[in-house]
Amino acid sequence: MSSVRWNRRRVVGAGLGAVGLALAGCSGDSAPAWRLRLATGPEGGPYNAFGHVLARAVAASGGSLEVVPVSTAASVDNLRKLDDGSADLALAMADVAEDAVLGREWFSGPAKAEVTALARVYVNYTHLLVPADGPVRSVGELAGRPVAAGAAGSGVQVVAERVLRAAGLSGGPAPARERQLGLAESARALRAGAVDALFWSGGVPTPALTELARELPLRLLPLDGYVGALREQHGPVYTAVTLPAQVYGQTEPVGTIGVGNYLLARGDVPADAVRALLQVVFDRWRDLLREVTAGARLEPRFAISTGEVPLHPGAVAYYRSVYG
Structure with a gap:
């Protein structure tokens, strides 16, 4: 397993062109084939959709890399699968990924396997939805x-x-x-009146919530007032973002909490496999993000912002080639 830990300053600092990263493996017909298991999320969810589109894009690229999506419970579960070796790659929210690396809250200690980042791929918007004609108009209620x-x-x-x-x-x-419910279950429970509010963190718009809003008029509760407290407690993984007007039928934009999503890998995934994967990600980012969020872009200067989670050496090599 690689013990190299890289940060963004080393990637984009002066003299990048003069610094090389030796990659294992051969080129041409003798190149090794890599089969990488990608921990995604539940069936029908955005991580699962992203993973399947990525797997198809990798297959279509004609290289020696194969990505196999694995359905999971999502972020916390995915980090645990990286740690126990049942996954090679994972998608996870930035707050959970940093907790895993630092051994906080949901994780009893730092991950036994080195957890590294390949890219920050897009931002989740935290949704807190209630029926528009219901009594709840604030989090306190x-x-x-x-x-x-x-x-x-x-x-x-x-x-x-x-x-x-x-x-x-x-x-x-x-x-x-x-109540611990997935997105589909949450939408059914809110529609049926079994719960009074629904939390979700995802791209905008989230199709399941768009469908729910057609059947049940919704109100989005503002959450941006909690960003400061979350940042003070958990660091800058949380940012203030705005859900645009009309996205789920509401007439005004609503301030909320943004959290990045990372594409992650075990540190022992070969560096040249990571480079091959990132080449596909950046070649096909429009297709990948179309599945999870509208209007987003994936750029290297955005992708390398992975906070406390170190970049994989193969990612370092890829971004060096991008920045020249």
């Missing part, structure tokens, strides 16, 4: 109410718990009653 707070092992669960904690609703006399 969720006290004592049932809330769909993401599937167990998902990044949605992490950010939902942190928002509720920041709002004083994870304890005390009347905490929000969190």
Whole structure:
């Protein structure tokens, strides 16, 4: 397993062209074939869709790389699969990835396997949705109410718990009653009145929520007021972003919490396999992002912003070639 830990300053600093990274393996017909298992998310979710599009794009590239998507519970589960060796690649939200690297909260200690980043691929927007004709108009009014707070092992669960904690609703006399439900289950529960609010973290628009809004008028609760508290507690992985007007039928834009999504790899994935994968990612980014979020772009200067998660040496080599 590689023990090299790289950061963005070393990637984009002066004299990049003079610094080389030796890559193992051969070229041409003798190139090794790599079969990499990619931990994605639940069937029907955006990570799962991204993973399948990426696998098809890699296959169409005609190289010696194969990506095999694996359905999972999403971010927390994916980091654990990287650590135990049942996955080689993973998608995860930035907050969960940093927790895994630093051994915080959901992880009892730093990951045994070196977890590295290949790219920050897009930003999730945190949604907190309630029925438009219902009584809830602020996070505080969720006290004592049932809330769909993401599937167990998902990044949605992490950010939902942190928002509720920041709002004083994870304890005390009347905490929000969190129910661990995936997106499809959450939408059904909100439609049926079994929960009073739904948390989601994903691209904009999220198709399942667009469909829900056609059947049930929705209100988006603003969450940008909690960004400062989250950043103070958990670092700059959280940013203030805006959900545009009309995205789910609402008339005004709504401020909320943004969290990056990382494409990750075990540190022992071969560097030249990573370079081959990133070549496909950047060649086909429009197809990949079309599955998860509208209007986003993937650029190297954005992709290397992976916070506390070090870049894989193969990613370093790829970005050096991009920056010249």
